[in-house]
Amino acid sequence: MSVTTRNSLLDRVWEPFRQQPGSRRALLLMAPLMVFEFFVFIAPFLMLLRISLSKQVRGLPYEAGTFTFEAYSEVLSSEFFHGLITYSFKLGIIATLLTVVLATFYAYAIWRSEGLTRTMLLFSVVLPLLTTLVIKTYAWVPLLAPRGTVNELLMAIGVLQSPIQLVPNTTGVIVGQVYIVFPYATLAVYSVLSTLDWEIVEAARDLGASRPRSFFEVVLPQAMPGVAVATVVSFAWSVGAYAAPGLLGAGSDRTFAIEVETQMLVGFNWPVATALSAIMLVLMFVSVVILYTALNSVGGDVSHGA
Amino acid sequence: MSKIELENLSKSFGDLQAVDDVSVSIRDGELLCLLGPSGCGKSTTMRMISGLETPTSGRVSIGGEDVTDKSAYERTTSMVFQNWALFPYKSVLENVAFGLKMRGEGKQERREHAREMLTRVHMDGYEDHNPTELSGGQKQRVALARSLAVDPDVLLLDEPLSNLDKRLREEMEIELKEIHEEFEKTFVHVTHNQDEAFTLADRIGIMNEGNLVQVGEPSEVYHNPKNRFIEEFLGDTNFVSGEVSAVDGDGAVVETDFGATIEFPLAADEDLSQGTTVTVSLRPEFMSLDAASATDGGQKTAARADGNGSNTVVGTIDTVLYRGSTIRYFVETNGESMFVERSVTEEGELDEGDAVQVSWPAEEILVFRPDGTRVET
Ligand SMILES: Nc1ncnc2c1ncn2[C@@H]1O[C@H](COP(=O)(O)OP(=O)(O)OP(=O)(O)O)[C@@H](O)[C@H]1O
Ligand SMILES: [Mg+2]
Numbered sequence: 141m142s143v144t145t146r147n148s149l150l151d152r153v154w155e156p157f158r159q160q161p162g163s164r165r166a167l168l169l170m171a172p173l174m175v176f177e178f179f180v181f182i183a184p185f186l187m188l189l190r191i192s193l194s195k196q197v198r199g200l201p202y203e204a205g206t207f208t209f210e211a212y213s214e215v216l217s218s219e220f221f222h223g224l225i226t227y228s229f230k231l232g233i234i235a236t237l238l239t240v241v242l243a244t245f246y247a248y249a250i251w252r253s254e255g256l257t258r259t260m261l262l263f264s265v266v267l268p269l270l271t272t273l274v275i276k277t278y279a280w281v282p283l284l285a286p287r288g289t290v291n292e293l294l295m296a297i298g299v300l301q302s303p304i305q306l307v308p309n310t311t312g313v314i315v316g317q318v319y320i321v322f323p324y325a326t327l328a329v330y331s332v333l334s335t336l337d338w339e340i341v342e343a344a345r346d347l348g349a350s351r352p353r354s355f356f357e358v359v360l361p362q363a364m365p366g367v368a369v370a371t372v373v374s375f376a377w378s379v380g381a382y383a384a385p386g387l388l389g390a391g392s393d394r395t396f397a398i399e400v401e402t403q404m405l406v407g408f409n410w411p412v413a414t415a416l417s418a419i420m421l422v423l424m425f426v427s428v429v430i431l432y433t434a435l436n437s438v439g440g441d442v443s444h445g446a
Numbered sequence: 447m448s449k450i451e452l453e454n455l456s457k458s459f460g461d462l463q464a465v466d467d468v469s470v471s472i473r474d475g476e477l478l479c480l481l482g483p484s485g486c487g488k489s490t491t492m493r494m495i496s497g498l499e500t501p502t503s504g505r506v507s508i509g510g511e512d513v514t515d516k517s518a519y520e521r522t523t524s525m526v527f528q529n530w531a532l533f534p535y536k537s538v539l540e541n542v543a544f545g546l547k548m549r550g551e552g553k554q555e556r557r558e559h560a561r562e563m564l565t566r567v568h569m570d571g572y573e574d575h576n577p578t579e580l581s582g583g584q585k586q587r588v589a590l591a592r593s594l595a596v597d598p599d600v601l602l603l604d605e606p607l608s609n610l611d612k613r614l615r616e617e618m619e620i621e622l623k624e625i626h627e628e629f630e631k632t633f634v635h636v637t638h639n640q641d642e643a644f645t646l647a648d649r650i651g652i653m654n655e656g657n658l659v660q661v662g663e664p665s666e667v668y669h670n671p672k673n674r675f676i677e678e679f680l681g682d683t684n685f686v687s688g689e690v691s692a693v694d695g696d697g698a699v700v701e702t703d704f705g706a707t708i709e710f711p712l713a714a715d716e717d718l719s720q721g722t723t724v725t726v727s728l729r730p731e732f733m734s735l736d737a738a739s740a741t742d743g744g745q746k747t748a749a750r751a752d753g754n755g756s757n758t759v760v761g762t763i764d765t766v767l768y769r770g771s772t773i774r775y776f777v778e779t780n781g782e783s784m785f786v787e788r789s790v791t792e793e794g795e796l797d798e799g800d801a802v803q804v805s806w807p808a809e810e811i812l813v814f815r816p817d818g819t820r821v822e823t
Contacts, residue, residue, distance in 0.1 A: 337529070337531065339527055339529060339531040340531050340532075340533060340534075342498050342518070342525075342527075342531065343525070343527060343531040343532075343533070343592075344533070344544070344548075345498070345517070345518040345519045346496055346497075346498065346518050346519070346523070346524060346525045347519075347524065347544050347545035347548055347592070347593075347596055348519050348545055348548035348549055348596065349519055349544075349548045350519055353548065354519075357544075357548075358533050358535075361535045361536075362534065362535055
C-alpha cells in the first residue's frame with residue numbers, strides 16, 4: 141500500500157526539521173531566504189565595496205586590483221557631493237513628515253469609516269500600487285504643469301492670478317515622492333489602528349478629553365509602532381529617491397541616487413559612484429536606527445509621567 | 447443636584463429602532479439598574495446619557511440642565527465600560543489620573559488624588575502596573591477608580607460585572623453598593639443579570655426591544671410585574687395556560703389544560719370575559735408541596751375525585767434538582783410538568799417517585815392576557 145495523502149507528504153517534508161532543536165529549526169527554515177539575500181544583496185554589496193576602494197581611471201569603469209581611499213576622500217571633501225547628500229536628506233525629511241502626517245490621518249479616516257466608504261478609502265490607497273512607478277509619477281506632469289489641472293483650478297477659484305511653476309522643481313519632487321510612499325505609510329499605520337479598540341477613545345472623551353486631545357493622548361501612543369514603520373519606510377525611500385526627482389525635478393533636484401546613476405553610466409566613474417553609495421548606506425543606517433529608537437520610546441512606555 | 451431626565455428618548459440605527467421613546471426621571475443620588483435581555487437597548491440608552499451617542503429624537507437633561515447637544519467630554523457623567531476600556535499604554539496610576547489631567551490638574555496633585563482613589567478600591571500597590579497585567583476583577587476596580595476620580599455627578603456602569611465570575615461579582619456588588627452610599631452620586635447601572643439588579647438597585651428599570659417597560663422598586667417589580675415579558679424575564683416560573691370558565695363579582699376561575707382549576711380574586715375595575723385564554727404564572731417559591739398521603743383525608747382534595755381541586759393539583763415527583771440553597775422539585779401531573787422550589791433545609795422530606803400534592807395561594811397568582819398584559823388581581 142502506498143497511498144500518499146497530502147498529510148503524510150507534508151509530514152515527510154517536515155521530518156528532517158522536526159528532529160532539530162527549536163533555534164536550529166528556525167535557522168533551517170530561514171535558510172532559503174538567507175541564501176537568496178546573500179546572492180542578491182550581500183555579495184553584490186561586497187563587490188561594490190571592493191570597487192569603491194579602487195583607483196579611478198579614464199576610459200575604464202575602475203582599475204582592477206588597486207587599493208585606495210581616493211574615491212571616499214573625493215566624495216567626503218567635495219562641496220558638490222555635500223550639497224547632494226544634504227539635498228537627499230532634506231527631501232527625505234520633508235517628504236517623510238508630510239507623508240506620515242497625511243497617512244496617519246488617512247488611516248484614521250479608514251479606521252473610523254464603515255462599509256462601502258471604508259472599502260473605497262482602502263481601495264484608493266492600494267490603487268496606485270497597481271501602476272508602475274514611472275507612469276504614476278509622470279501622471280503628475282499634466283496635473284502640475286503651468287497650464288495643468290492644479291494651476292487652472294487655483295486660478296479658477298481666484299487663489300492665483302497667473303500660473304505658478306510646480307514642475308519641474310522641488311515642489312513637484314516632493315508631491316511626487318509623497319505620492320509614491322503614501323500607500324505604504326498608510327497601510328503601515330492602518331494595520332496597527334485596525335487592532336485598536338474604539339472604546340478607549342470613547343473612554344478618553346468621556347473623561348473630558350476633546351477630540352484632538354483624545355487622539356493625541358490615546359490613539360497616537362498606541363498607533364506608534366505603525367507610525368514608526370511608516371516613518372522609517374518613507375524616510376529610507378525618500379532619501380534614496382530616484383523616480384520623483386528624475387521625472388518631476390529640475391536640474392538642481394539631484395538626489396544621491398541620481399548622481400550615482402550619472403557617475404556610473406555617464407561619468408564611467410565607478411569608484412566614486414560606489415563610494416557615494418556606501419557612505420549613504422552608512423548615513424541611512426545610522427539615521428534609521430536613531431529614528432526608530434526615538435519613535436519607539438515615545439509610545440508604549442509605561443513608566444512615563446502621569 | 448444631579449437628577450437625570452430622559453424625555454421621549456429614541457435612537458435608531460438605520461432601520462433598527464434600538465431605543466424607542468424612553469422617558470424616565472432618575473432621582474438625585476439614586477442607583478437605578480437598567481435590566482433587560484441582550485440587545486434591548488440598555489447600552490444605547492446609557493451612551494445617550496453619557497453623550498457618546500446622539501439621540502435620534504428626545505431630550506436628556508442632567509441636574510436640570512438640558513445636555514442633549516453637549517458632547518461627552520462636556521458632560522459631568524463618567525462611564526465604566528463593559529470591557530473596562532483601560533488605556534493599555536498607560537500605567538494604572540496614569541489611567542486613574544487621566545480625567546484629572548484632562549481637567550488641567552497639576553501633576554503632583556492628580557497623582558496624589560489618583561493614589562487615594564486606588565486605595566479606595568483596594569488597588570494600592572498597583573500604581574505602576576500596566577492594565578494588561580491585571581486580572582478582570584482588578585481591571586474593573588481600576589476602571590471604577592478612573593471614573594470616580596473625576597468626581598462625576600452621574601456614574602454610568604455598563605455591565606461592569608458581567609465579565610467576572612460569580613463569587614467575584616457578588617463581592618463587587620456589595621462593594622459597589624458601599625461606594626454608592628459613600629459617594630452619594632446618581633448611579634445608572636446596566637445589567638442583564640436579575641440577581642445583580644435586585645441586590646444593587648434602589649429602583650429597577652426593565653427594558654425590552656428598545657422600550658422601558660416598567661420602572662419601580664425591586665419589591666414592586668417583583669410583586670407587580672406589568673406584563674408577561676417581565677414575569678418571564680425576572681425568574682423561572684411555571685406558566686400554565688387555560689380558559690376563563692367563570693367570572694363573578696370578585697373573582698375568576700380558570701380551567702387549565704391539565705385539569706387543575708385556578709381561582710383568583712379580580713380587581714374591582716378589571717373586566718375579564720368568560721372564554722378568554724389566559725396565561726397564569728405560578729411562582730415556584732410560593733407553591734407548597736406536600737406528600738399526597740398526608741393530605742389524603744383532608745378537605746383540600748375532597749373536592750374532586752381525582753385529587754385536583756381548586757388551586758391544588760396532585761402528581762408525582764419526577765426529578766429533584768439541587769441548586770445550592772434551594773431544591774427544585776419537578777412534579778409530573780397529567781402529562782404537564784411544573785416545578786416547586788423549597789429551601790434546602792427541607793432536604794430529604796420528599797424524593798423522586800413520591801406522590802405529592804401541589805398547591806398555591808390564590809393571592810400570589812399572576813394572570814396575563816394573550817397580548818401579555820396583566821390582569822389586575
Ligand atoms: N453603532 C451601532 N450601529 C448599529 N446598530 C447598533 C449600534 N449600537 C447598537 N446597535 C444595535 O442596537 C440594539 C441595541 O443595542 P445595545 O448595545 O443598546 O443593547 P444592550 O441592551 O446593551 O445589549 P447587551 O446586553 O448585549 O449589551 C442592538 O440590536 C444592536 O445591534
Ligand atoms: Mg450593552
